[in-house]
Amino acid sequence: MVNKVYKVSSAKEEKMGSKHNQILMSIVVCMPILAYGTAMGWISPNKALLMGDYSPSNAPLSEEDVSWMASIMFIFAPIAVFVYGVAADKFGRKNALLCASIPISLGWAVKLMCAHPIALIGARALIGFGSGGGFVVCPLYVKEISEDSIRGMTGTFVIFSQTVGNLLVFVLGDLLPFNTVLWILLAIPLVHFCFLLRLPETPSYLVKCGRNEETAKVLGWLRSLPVDDKSITEEVDRLIIEQTTSELKFSPKLLFSDKTSVKAFWVALIVNLTREFCGCIAVLVYASHIFAEAGKDPGTSIALSPNKQSILLAAVQIVGSFLACQLVDRAGRKPLLAVTSVVAGFSMCLLGVWFYLQSIGVFMPGWVPIVALCVCIFADASGLQPLPFVIMTEMFNFQLRGTVATLIMAISLGTDFALLKLFAPLNSWIGYHFTFWIFSFICLSNVFYLIFCVPETKMRSLEDIYSDLEGKKKKNKTDVEVVETNHV
Incomplete structure (x- = not known):
């Protein structure tokens, strides 16, 4: 299965190498941050509707309700940071990031099912929890799949995804009905979850798990080079040396x-x-x-x-x-x-x-x-x-x-x-x-x-x-x- 997913497409690419797979994978990996950007900007185009006479809720929301909706994400996100930080080191970057999309999806689903102020606040707490995990795992994932020559560019995808999310929700909120926008925003974490299932774990974490052969295959796919290429072998060796004495765990004391x-x-x-x-x-x-x-x-x-x-x-x-x-x-x-x-x-x-x-x-x-x-x-x-x-x-x-x-x-x-x-x-x-x-x-x-x-x-x-x-x-x-x- 690994060979099918990570197969290099052409002999020319195998010889020359390419950064396309790294860039495309970095974009997919940062989709939880895109979802965070849409959540942050969602209140702005919908505030007047939620507080107006035609509010989708049973009654117009108060300023206090909107204030809690805006700030609740920042209460739960720091908690999630510690949970996902430990999970990323214990269960892998990929598994932790898959789990980040689940509460984000649940948050948008709750908004679709109920527009009561408590439901909306709870939904944004769920989105904040998943987004907090994304902000920890996404930079790690992107850094560990990118080669040195582009890791600066791919590292900026984190914030770029957030700004794209802001713009997307502002435009959608200006053009489409309330529920239609929510369906589109729900699709983002679901699409991310499905795509990420087909993508590999980071090479650094695979080496840490002792899966050196799979590491070489993943690196070959990421760099668009054959598995037995000299540069792939050297990179695997470098990762092995780097982690020979490393015990991967959340450890402020260390x-x-x-x-x-x-x-x-x-x-x-x-x-x-x-x-x-x-x-x-x-x-x-x-x-x-x-x-x-x-x-x-x-x-x-x-x-x-x-x-x-x-x-x-x-x-x-x-x-x-x-x-x-x-x-x-x-x-x-x-x-x-x-x-x-x-x-x-x-x-x-x-x-x-x-x-x-x-x-x-x-x-x-x-x-x-x-x-x-x-x-x-x-x-x-x-x-x-x-x-x-x-x-x-x-x-x-x-x-x-x-x-x-x-x-x-x-x-x-x-x-x-x-x-x-x-x-x-x-x-x-x-x-x-x-x-x-x-x-x-x-x-x-x-x-x-x-x-x-x-x-x-x-x-x-x-x-x-x-x-x-x-x-x-x-x-x-x-x-x-x-x-x-x-x-x-």
Whole structure:
């Protein structure tokens, strides 16, 4: 059966090799994140309907109901991160990812069967649980099936899938009836489940299970090369050596027992948390108000419905994510992340200036916040969102990768929940302009952290990355010892 599924198609491909199977498989693997994107965006085009007189529920939903629907996903997702993190290491990446599609499918099915507020909140809790698992397993799966030359690009598929999901649900919600959209969204996790049944486990996990022969077949299919090709044999040998002394399990104790691994963990965590604290999530939440305020300016002709606004921002995200896919393996992780941090920082600063001038009665054109908003979202999608996932998976070996992804994603998703709950009180306390200036300061400070503390991971081995983390002192000490030996 394995031979039928993973059979290489042509002699020419066997000779030259191809990356097509890796790219296509990465797209399929990230479908739970696509489902997460549709779930995140689902409330926006349906909020007016759910709270209106013609609500599919027995009675119109309240603001409190909608608030719980929006935030419940971020409560259950961090819990799921630990469950799926352990499952990915114990039962395999493929089995864990198959299980992620089940609660997502159940969530959409519940919405189809009942629109009562409690049912809708419970359904979104199920979707959040499955999506949390997807955010842990998908980056691991994609990294372990991709060769070094494209792992940056395939790593960005995680966030690209989320932005595609956002745009898809905004467009569908604008064009189709309520139940029709739900049927389409239910089909996504079901299609993912069926496709994934026919796809292989990752080579790294197969080697860990001692299935070396199957590993070679899977690698041959992924690389479009014959099983006995020299490069396939060498890659299998490298995976065997890498995992000879590894015991694969969720083990924070093992992670924190090594000083260099701890440094790598803090670097990956800070880079990921900067993504959360850069303010782009808050900007998306506050987008409707910015568009409304800009529309008040008689000198502009901006008059978009709330759903059209969402479609515009989702389209900007798609363009940014696509650009990230094209540039990440050419420009490198650090330069692209630094540039997008600068762009996001200045756009946040401009938003803060606009709100401040508006508060003191100084005129500023209405198109300014719209441009700043779009530039900020573009920078977020093209660097700040996808690249931390890439860096996180590239800074650790197979043994620690699942543990690190579990811990970082749990902290990140918990941070998302806190930010969404604290954003409104913070604005009431210090004003929108100070809030955006804080976001701007975090983005610009991140540039200095990237320059001085974060190693480049593009096309580099763990030894080289950890050598950078250990600092110049170790290198200098080695150089001095060599010089002293030569003198002697």
